[in-house]
Amino acid sequence: MKATVTVMLKPGVLDPQGEAVKSALGSMGFDGVEGVRQGKVIELDLAPGTTEAQVTEMCEKLLANTVIESYRVEIA
Amino acid sequence: MRAAVLVFPGSNCDRDLAVAFQRAGFDTHMVWHKDTELPERLDVVGVPGGFSYGDYLRCGAIAAQSPIMRAVAGFAARGGHVLGICNGFQVLCETRLLPGVLMRNAGLKFTCKMQALTVETTDSPFTSAYKPGQEIVIPVAHHDGNYQIDADGLARLQGEDRIAFAYEGNPNGSVAHIAGVLSENRRVLGLMPHPERVVDEAHGGTDGAPLFASLAEALVSA
Numbered sequence: 159m160k161a162t163v164t165v166m167l168k169p170g171v172l173d174p175q176g177e178a179v180k181s182a183l184g185s186m187g188f189d190g191v192e193g194v195r196q197g198k199v200i201e202l203d204l205a206p207g208t209t210e211a212q213v214t215e216m217c218e219k220l221l222a223n224t225v226i227e228s229y230r231v232e233i234a
Numbered sequence: 235m236r237a238a239v240l241v242f243p244g245s246n247c248d249r250d251l252a253v254a255f256q257r258a259g260f261d262t263h264m265v266w267h268k269d270t271e272l273p274e275r276l277d278v279v280g281v282p283g284g285f286s287y288g289d290y291l292r293c294g295a296i297a298a299q300s301p302i303m304r305a306v307a308g309f310a311a312r313g314g315h316v317l318g319i320c321n322g323f324q325v326l327c328e329t330r331l332l333p334g335v336l337m338r339n340a341g342l343k344f345t346c347k348m349q350a351l352t353v354e355t356t357d358s359p360f361t362s363a364y365k366p367g368q369e370i371v372i373p374v375a376h377h378d379g380n381y382q383i384d385a386d387g388l389a390r391l392q393g394e395d396r397i398a399f400a401y402e403g404n405p406n407g408s409v410a411h412i413a414g415v416l417s418e419n420r421r422v423l424g425l426m427p428h429p430e431r432v433v434d435e436a437h438g439g440t441d442g443a444p445l446f447a448s449l450a451e452a453l454v455s456a
Contacts (some may be wrong), residue, residue, distance in 0.1 A: 171382070174340050174407070220299055223292055223328065225335050226382065 161178075162196045164199035164230045165222045175176045235260045235453050239280040240306070240322075242267045242297045247283035247319065247430060254430035255280060258446035263280075267300040277453045278315040278323030279306050283428060292376045293336065294324030303329055315359060315449065316422040318375055323414070323424030332415055332424045333391070334383035339376070340407025346375040349427055350402040351413050355395045358416050358424070359417075359452030360423045365443035370441035372427035374405060374413075378427040381408035391415060399425055 167173050173195050177189050180194040200221055202213065222229040236259040239252045255278075264272045267286075272279065286297035297303065303325065305421065310331050313355050318326035326332045340344060348371050353364040383391065388409060391397055399414040406426075410454045414425025429442030 171339075172340070172407075174338050174342050174380075180343055220291070220295060223295065223335055228336070 159206060159208065160234050161202040161204055161208075161210075162232045162234070163198065163200040163202065163213070163217055163221055164197060164232075165217075165227050166229075167226055168228050171226045190224060235277045235450060236273060236275055237262045237278045237280060238265045238272055238276055239263070240265050240302055241281055241282075242284065242286035242300065242358070244286045244288055245282050245284035245321070247321075247428065250428075251280045251282045251319065251430045254433045254442065255448050257433055257443075258450045260446075260450065262443045265302060267297065270301045272302070272305050272309055276309065276314065278317060278449060279309060281306070281316065281318040281325050282430075283320030283322060286315050286321055286325065288380075291323075292328065293329040294321060297321075297325045298328035302449075306343060309330060310422055313419065313421060315450070315453070317360065318422075319428055319430065320379075320426055323426055324378065326424045328421065331422050332414065332417055333342070333387050333402040334381055334412075336378050337380040337382055337407075337424070339380050339405070340376050344375075344377040347373065347378070347405070347414075349405060350373045351399045351427060352402060354397045355416070356398050357395060358398060358420045358423065358448075359388075360416075360445050360448050361398055362452065363448040365399050369402065371432070372429055372438055372441055373431050376426055376428045377407040379408065381406075381426070383409060383412075392420070396420070398423055399427065418435060 176194040176196040183191045217229045237255040255262045279296040351370040353368045429445045432439035432442040
């Protein structure tokens with residue numbers, strides 16, 4: 159069982175790295191980029207029986223800082 | 235007076251912090267991150283600068299979950315004094331002993347220089363030996379010192395006089411130029427600049443020394 163956790167800065171939180179990537183793309187000639195947000199993808203290999211609620215707890219306690227970040231869990 | 239200085243894998247200001255405490259008259263104990271208890275009869279815990287756990291995931295996030303930080307949270311809850319410097323400030327924010335977060339510097343660069351600060355409050359056990367509004371110069375050395383907090387949180391910090399130090403100019407994009415903040419009970423201080431690096435004339439400055447002297451004074455008279 160695998161879980162994929164995507165952690166992103168919440169809307170409205172300034173993302174200096176995303177802004178730098180956007181500016182670099184613009185200077186390379188890619189004119190159509192109106193916004194860039196950079197986040198993290200964390201893949202977890204889970205033992206059978208691990209619940210989605212436990213993964214949510216992992217996100218709340220460690221994987222995301224919920225003051226500034228949101229997270230999404232996909233279990234496959 | 236007894237001070238503990240925590241040591242995480244990747245801490246690199248722990249010995250400097252211990253020396254600064256000793257010069258202010260503290261008996262200092264180094265405490266390893268896997269320990270589950272702090273020394274007895276302790277007056278203050280120092281959480282030092284460095285790159286705990288390689289800054290993996292987020293600066294301070296993994297250190298915040300270490301066994302010793304559970305003991306530090308209990309110590310703070312019982313009214314203990316805690317001083318977090320640079321990475322230590324990041325750890326205290328991740329532990330939620332202090333509000334807000336420290337994000338990547340707005341200019342994206344590691345900044346390492348002498349930095350002018352203003353002492354924003356002298357009403358704390360860490361700042362009482364400074365003069366109100368005093369300008370001091372303390373080195374900064376960080377990549378993630380951009381202090382952010384939501385509007386309500388900022389209003390609360392300002393209303394409760396909990397901003398300890400502010401930058402003159404803004405080296406990292408921090409909201410309201412914040413360089414250091416106090417907890418609600420004023421006994422936990424986190425700051426990005428390094429006062430332990432300016433406690434001796436040979437360091438090129440002594441503007442950090444009053445911070446440790448304030449603490450010694452507060453703890454002796456307590």
